[in-house]
Amino acid sequence: MLLPIITRGDPCFTGLIRYNYQGRPLYFKVAFIYNNLLAIYGESFRMRVIAFANQKGGVGKTTCAVTLADGLARKKLRVLLIDLDPQGHAALSLGFQKSAGLYHFLSLEEPLKNLVVHARPNLDLLPGDKLTEKVKHQIALMDFRKTILSDHLTGLDYDAVILDLAPSLDVLHINGLSASDWVVIPTRLDMLSIDGVKEVLLTMAELSQSGKCYRGYSILPTFFERTTKETLSQFRELVQTFSGHVWPPIPQDASVRAASAQGKTLWETSRNTSALLGFKNGRQFQGGFNQVLERLLEVIRDEKE
Numbered sequence: 443m444l445l446p447i448i449t450r451g452d453p454c455f456t457g458l459i460r461y462n463y464q465g466r467p468l469y470f471k472v473a474f475i476y477n478n479l480l481a482i483y484g485e486s487f488r489m490r491v492i493a494f495a496n497q498k499g500g501v502g503k504t505t506c507a508v509t510l511a512d513g514l515a516r517k518k519l520r521v522l523l524i525d526l527d528p529q530g531h532a533a534l535s536l537g538f539q540k541s542a543g544l545y546h547f548l549s550l551e552e553p554l555k556n557l558v559v560h561a562r563p564n565l566d567l568l569p570g571d572k573l574t575e576k577v578k579h580q581i582a583l584m585d586f587r588k589t590i591l592s593d594h595l596t597g598l599d600y601d602a603v604i605l606d607l608a609p610s611l612d613v614l615h616i617n618g619l620s621a622s623d624w625v626v627i628p629t630r631l632d633m634l635s636i637d638g639v640k641e642v643l644l645t646m647a648e649l650s651q652s653g654k655c656y657r658g659y660s661i662l663p664t665f666f667e668r669t670t671k672e673t674l675s676q677f678r679e680l681v682q683t684f685s686g687h688v689w690p691p692i693p694q695d696a697s698v699r700a701a702s703a704q705g706k707t708l709w710e711t712s713r714n715t716s717a718l719l720g721f722k723n724g725r726q727f728q729g730g731f732n733q734v735l736e737r738l739l740e741v742i743r744d745e746k747e
């Protein structure tokens with residue numbers, strides 16, 4: 443059974459305020475009435491944090507996070523991509539070396555501006571590497587351990603922060619989900635990956651029960667093969683179960699692997715490839731990163747109700 447997830451319609455917003463007292467951080471938990479905050483400040487000023495999560499490995503989390511982060515940056519949004527995975531693949535996918543940016547940011551409390559790589563115009567990257575493992579052990583010993591990342595993101599000056607999560611259920615995964623306004627769950631169209639979707643939703647529901655508010659979540663089918671029976675039947679089932687939450691699928695496409703092997707994004711290597719354009723359905727294209735980027739922009743943009 444899935445527990446309810448508190449989403450953007452709910453009038454609550456909780457967070458931590460950090461105050462340095464004699465060199466030691468003190469945390470105060472605060473709760474605001476979300477709708478009142480909107481009325482006072484207006485929505486468009488709030489940075490959006492979007493996590494790409496699925497505990498199942500190899501479903502396309504990093505590919506989606508990197509491609510869409512660069513897509514948003516090309517639309518002139520100021521984007522920060524944070525690698526929360528000790529594998530450090532976000533940096534490699536953008537043509538940079540892995541490095542211990544996340545460790546220096548969360549464990550050594552160094553300023554973000556000294557740690558980010560200016561990966562592309564408008565796109566900053568906070569890389570990770572195997573020292574990210576050490577961050578997990580340190581967070582596990584801290585107070586307010588679920589919200590350490592969210593606390594560190596408070597006050598940053600970006601339009602969007604994209605989190606690339608590791609395929610694991612650990613304290614950093616929980617921190618990623620706790621810090622997010624919106625969660626995108628990439629999934630292959632097979633039973634085990636879809637089980638990973640349910641696990642992410644369960645974790646979000648548990649966090650919601652302890653006061654976390656989400657604006658929403660989306661399920662992003664990846665490696666879509668129109669001609670494969672299992673893909674199609676799993677896709678239909680996904681749409682029936684999660685209806686409005688399922689985004690247009692990303693086709694399976696050899697250009698994806700080729701682009702990341704060169705340390706480039708698809709927007710740089712193959713603008714006419716199916717992973718970007720989607721697949722042809724009659725005269726129209728369906729799915730692909732072009733369409734998904736529009737969905738993501740809707741999430742980030744000011745949505746007047």
Ligand SMILES: Nc1ncnc2c1ncn2[C@@H]1O[C@H](COP(=O)(O)OP(=O)(O)OP(=O)(O)O)[C@@H](O)[C@H]1O
Nearest residue numbers: 499500501502503504505609665693694695698699
């Ligand atoms: N749509 C696609 N078509 C073909 N290959 C893809 C597609 N999406 C991703 N890939 C390739 O699949 C592999 C796994 O993708 P990726 O690293 O993005 O998954 P992940 O979920 O981040 O993996 P992990 O769980 O290990 O972090 C990569 O080699 C990537 O280039």
Ligand SMILES: [Mg+2]
Nearest residue numbers: 503504527531
């Ligand atoms: Mg990954």
